[in-house]
Amino acid sequence: MDVMKAVSAIIEKQTAPGVSAAWLHGGVQTLMVAGEATWVPARTQLRSGALYDLASLTKVIGTTTVFLQAVDEGRVAVDDPIRRYLPEFHQPTTFRQALTHTSGLEGYIPHRDELSPKALRQALISQLRVTTECDREVVYRDVNLLLVGWALENIYQAPIQPLIQQRVLTPLGLTAATFSPAPSRCVPTTYSPEAGLRQGLVHDPKAAILREHSGSAGLFASLDDLIRFTEFAFGQRQSAAWPRAFATILQDETTNHLGRSLGWDLREDACHRLWLYHTGYTGTFWLIQPQLKEALIVLANRVHPQPNLAFLTVRDELVANFMAAHS
Template sequence: MTETDDAITQLITDHIVPGASWAVLAPDSVATHVAGMAQVLPTAEPLRPNMAYDLASLTKVLGTTTVFLQAVEEKRVTPDAALADFIPGFHQPTTFRQALTHTSGLEGYIPHRDSLPAKALKAALIEAMQVTGECDRQVVYRDVNLLLVGWALETIYGAPIQDLIETRVLTPLGLSGASFHPDPAQCVPTSYDDTTQRVRRGLVHDPKSAILGAHSGAAGLFATLGDLVRFSEFVFGTRQAAAFPALAYRDLVRDQTKNGLGRTLGWDLRQGAGALWLYHTGYTGTFWLLQPQLQRGLIVLTNRVHPRVNLDFLARRDEIVAGFLASASSPA
């Protein structure tokens, strides 16, 4: 066991998460681990290999960003094209690049957001967003950025974004355990309702994505550890498929903001081992680090929202990421 493995195992021991599935990727090896429980309430259930997790915002990078990069390779769009050219009713000057790097500065208040039906929520998000002084000056992570990118891609390809992700990413790349409509019995539960004594299982945890359904490119995807390992191998170039936008991905590992704010298209960036790493997190307790040139990575899937949200997880996650990057920088 490495220090990273020990740190993740300690999350379970300290009851920060009920269980975890994780993988450490190296050029010639993939070490996978499954430990702990899938759920602790209302009854205890052990975590099994190949269970699907609610990926939360990892949907943004595995799904929506990949479809966008496909569109770039097909010359249907450029990063600096305006979203307003593809989204009826959206009149802000925001570009795909600004939305994908979360430097759009878009902000807006929507009353009773989580109680609106899908059509009304989409309309409200399109109409309420206004560009603020944060634009190109500050990274402010907001789901609406990737929702907008997804709606623009719907116009480009003529189908809901989740359908596009299924047909253009999941199926052609062989991500057989990934789905927006998983078998609940194969899913790791998320939240637990004390009143009904029921768990949320196989249904997206994110409220906006639960309302928007097939039209949410911000969350909603369930997948196994094996699916993320397989996708990582496409990023590394050790797997190839016509559907994978390899050329666009090769250009991804660099700061793509206007003022050096440390993000690329879809992904955050971290420094380690003399290189930039692609990085993203998900609210449910998922996080993913990849360095394509070094062919190294870390994938961690947990259910930190079961039985309820654990705020201590965030600092521990950041410690694990920092420790992993430090070990990657150390001589073998």
């Protein structure tokens, strides 16, 4: 499989204006920065080093990593109920259930995207209930990692985004990664004549409201930042901040073998090797196999000028073919 040719299909099929990608294999980095940053209101060139709205990759770079640090420090255990650290949350959900998206939490919050930060947080804590999906089905929901983040806020006495900056981004040397980027450095997301171009402002509505209290989305980072994080996952870099608990991340952590680790999705190739996998709504996705020291990182802005559903088909085909080629 020609990996970068397959990645370039994202541009060729016009499912995103441009793409920044890295294939790490055999100690080699194969990089690609191609296409455009925007189509409207004007066409602009995509530059190397640009920052992307990572969307849900925030969950695994940031919140999951801080949680694993807390496990290392003995401050929390995977099967602790979240309410032990977040007393206003009354459901029996454990960190394991939240981090594997098997919590079964569900509920409708009217006018959710119009609430104040305090009201949205309170609604997400108080208005969701555990359903029969719990431990029986993976249902991916942002609230799971928001709850983990709020528990970590109480453990460390600081908002989750500054915690991620202080405990992950800075000590690991992810120097471009930030929750408050200079807009001019960012690849834009949406555009409409009414709202204009969204650039340097998080796309996710809940994260936009919750700001520094969002552990589910909000991080902007460059391709180089994700490469560096991946090298820590490979064991090629060392830092006292890198969680020892990450060494056991490559295993199914659900109670009924549903194929999720803590924070990360798991994909199995034909040789029965597990890969860490995660996607972001804006057009980001990431595959890591720590033992093979192989990874694929793809950053795109498929929500420009508006979300492109065809991108998801191209992405899923690419991931399937990439996995097949490594079997």
